[in-house]
Amino acid sequence: MKHVYSDILEFRGSHYDFGKRQGELLRKSFMLSNREREWRLRKPRFSIDVNETKQAFQRFSPQIWEELLGLRDGLDCSLERVLKNFSGYRLDYVRSGCSIVTGKDFFVRNYDYHPKTYDGRFVLYEPTDGGYATIAPSSRVTGRMDGMNEKGLVMGYNFMHRKKPGDGFVCTMIGRFILENCQTTKEAVQLLKEIPHRHSFSYTLFDQNGDSIIVETTPRQVIERRASVCTNHFELLTEENRYHLDDSKRRLSILQEAIERDLTAMEAFRLLNDSKRGIFSKDYRNWSGTIHTTIYFPKQLRMGFALGEVDKPFIFDFKKWLNGESLNLDRIDGYLETDIPFAQMEAH
Template sequence: MKKVHSDIVQFRGTHYDFGFMQGELLKQSYILPNRRKQRSATSRQLMINEAEAQQMLTSFAPRVWDEINGLADSLGWKMHDAIREFGGYYMEYTRSGCSIFTQSNFMVRNYDSSPEGYEGRFALYQPTDGGYATIGPTMQITGRTDGLNEKGLVMGYNFINRRNSEDGFICNMIGRLVLENCATIDEAIELLKELPHRRSFSYVLLDRSGKSVVVEASPRSVVMREANVSTNHFELLTEENRYQTDDSKRREQTMQLQGQSLTDAYSAFRLLNDSDQGVFSTKYSTASGTLHTASYFPHSLEVGFAIGPDRLPLMLDFHQWLQGNRLYAKRINGKIDTKLPFVHMAEV
């Protein structure tokens, strides 16, 4: 078992200042040099049209654009490089797994992907220049893999397919935009219909109404269905599915069957996090192993978070943090059974 951690990042202020602060942190991190090596190894062009990306960011995410400017200034980078690294538009993204279970007052989510793409950052951000305060793990620094905002909106996404991609935002930036700009499920659905999508993903949403929906989004269509379980296949846009959906359907059926008898959030957390329940995945070599399990509570604004299997969640009180109280924890520690390197922990 390899010891793994996520660093907790806390900030209150403007988006530009948030970006600048993150740039200072990244100067001491392995993340950026390791990402450069990964790009060189794959020899893939990560962005085709910088002008289009800038236009999309300034149109749909002007405050995130300020954050990227802060990152660029702190790191001494040209904007071309900052957009490519942090813009979340028209970029390659490692495929992933993921399982999500909801009830009226909580969401529990397994984030399944490759350790080599997991940057180990968990951010609490309260902006002073517009947008809702958010809490959740980051991806590509500016994006979010899942999370909760101050209005009690919860979001998590599931990978579906990378075939037939088009120009658009990738999943983690879409997650960030939903959490920072939407107070309710209805607002989030409208935004998801408006945004251009790079890949096919399901976005699972829960708010204080107690309703849970799965938004099936591809570059060609966005539709919604009410559901409390989601894995890695569409139920409505079936033409967008991968050829192999057996494991996705198995995890879905496991959660549906066992979820019928669950009465509390901790039992749901155990269903997804325990290694012997059939939902937690150890397929790290195929970019679909479970890296973290998170639980989000829209009414109390609490978050539970664990890295690796068979662990108690570290409970974080976002409501108290919003009142001005600082979290004293600096890291979330865990263990994962893999030999693959984590991009934030050592030189790869």
């Protein structure tokens, strides 16, 4: 068992100042050196065009471009280096497996991936220069794995494939765009239809009205459907699916059978977080182990977070935080059945 943790970052202020603060913190961590080592081992199959990237951000979220400039200044490095590591534009994304289920007033998600790619950062951010406040685990610093905003909109994504990539944004940055710019699932669906997509993913959206929408996206097509469970294959864009879907369909079957029993929120959490129930995975070395489980309550503006398998999640009251209360908590601890550390914990 490996002891792991996510550092908690609370920030209220402009995107530039937020970026600069994150850069200053990153200079003291292992994350940047570990990311650079990844590039040495896995040469990027794309080039960074600063002007092209800037134009893409100016269209969808100019404030996050300011955050990238703040990161540059906080790290005291080149903008090209920041864009390669943290922009979420024209990057590649390795395969993973995730599971999502929504109910009448809750959204539960397993994030399954490889620990060494995991930021180990949990972020509460209230911008003062535009955009909604958010609570979420981060990915590649500027992106979000899943999360909720101050309007009660929740987002989580599921990997489908990397075939025939496009010149667009990856899932983590798209998730950030959704949370900072949309109030409802309807608005998020429209944004997903406008954003250029790098890879193929499904995005599950859930708002305070209980509206649960899954949007199937590829660089070629975007289509939505109403559903309350999602794993790692398309239901509509079936021609885009990978060939090996047995595990994805197995997990989907378990989730579909469970929701017919009208699960409570905590029953849904246990279904995803209990390794004996068939959804939680320990396959970390193959990029599909369950790292965290989140549960969101949009109407209450509360969320629960768990690293690894736990008895119960740690509950955050986002509404109180929005009213000015600090968490007075530095990090969240957990255990994974692996010896692989997170990106910010030690050199690898």
